[in-house]
Amino acid sequence: MATAVYPGSFDPVTLGHEDIIKRSSRIMDKVIVGVLRNQSKSPLFSVEERVGMLTQVVEGLPNVEVRAFDGLLVDFVRQCRADVIIRGLRAITDFEYELQLSQTNRVIAPDVDTIFLTTNLKYSYLSSSIVKEIAMYHGDISAFLRPEIAQKIREKYFLCPRDMALPFNKNISQTPDSFPDDGFIYVRIAEY
Ligand code: ADP
Numbered sequence: 001m002a003t004a005v006y007p008g009s010f011d012p013v014t015l016g017h018e019d020i021i022k023r024s025s026r027i028m029d030k031v032i033v034g035v036l037r038n039q040s041k042s043p044l045f046s047v048e049e050r051v052g053m054l055t056q057v058v059e060g061l062p063n064v065e066v067r068a069f070d071g072l073l074v075d076f077v078r079q080c081r082a083d084v085i086i087r088g089l090r091a092i093t094d095f096e097y098e099l100q101l102s103q104t105n106r107v108i109a110p111d112v113d114t115i116f117l118t119t120n121l122k123y124s125y126l127s128s129s130i131v132k133e134i135a136m137y138h139g140d141i142s143a144f145l146r147p148e149i150a151q152k153i154r155e156k157y158f159l160c161p162r163d164m165a166l167p168f169n170k171n172i173s174q175t176p177d178s179f180p181d182d183g184f185i186y187v188r189i190a191e192y
Pocket of ligand 1: 011120123
């Protein structure tokens with residue numbers, strides 16, 4: 001039985017991730033979506049929230065399950081008794097990093113292979129970080145995520161006078177020129 005792990009941050013899961021999950025579930029006997037707990041960057045959603053959102057997304061896919069993990073990916077793959085890692089490729093910029101990652105994993109775990117699925121053209125530009133950035137400036141994110149997940153992102157930000165927010169978020173001065181600067185900014189609730 002071919003079991004695959006599809007690892008990532010999924011902060012949060014987008015329609016691009018969902019597309020890769022559905023396509024892998026058709027190719028593999030079993031797919032385990034691995035949600036990375038330890039991250040250098042501070043995630044918008046806790047690992048429990050990310051697992052919860054993914055669990056909703058995979059409802060109706062009987063051969064897919066969602067689990068959190070930390071530590072080495074190949075150790076998690078072995079715990080899952082899987083032999084394949086699935087990764088998505090959007091552009092040449094993904095390729096360099098992904099190639100390095102898969103080759104390193106191959107040295108430490110020669111029995112585990114990585115399979116790359118190229119993105120659906122519809123989602124080739126889409127990443128969780130872009131969606132979060134658009135949400136921060138109150139742009140429309142409805143084309144990128146399930147409606148309930150888009151709503152969860154909006155709930156993580158609140159409108160705050162720029163002067164009050166500045167001491168808490170050093171990125172605030174980087175407001176894109178295209179956004180009107182009316183003295184207000186959307187701030188992550190956890191940062192305020
Ligand atoms: P990571 O921090 O491990 O890159 P992500 O959640 O950003 O975690 O991505 C997990 C995997 O999903 C990666 O292989 C990434 O290339 C892939 N992925 C992300 N967005 C898309 C998309 N729009 N289309 C195809 N693959 C994607």
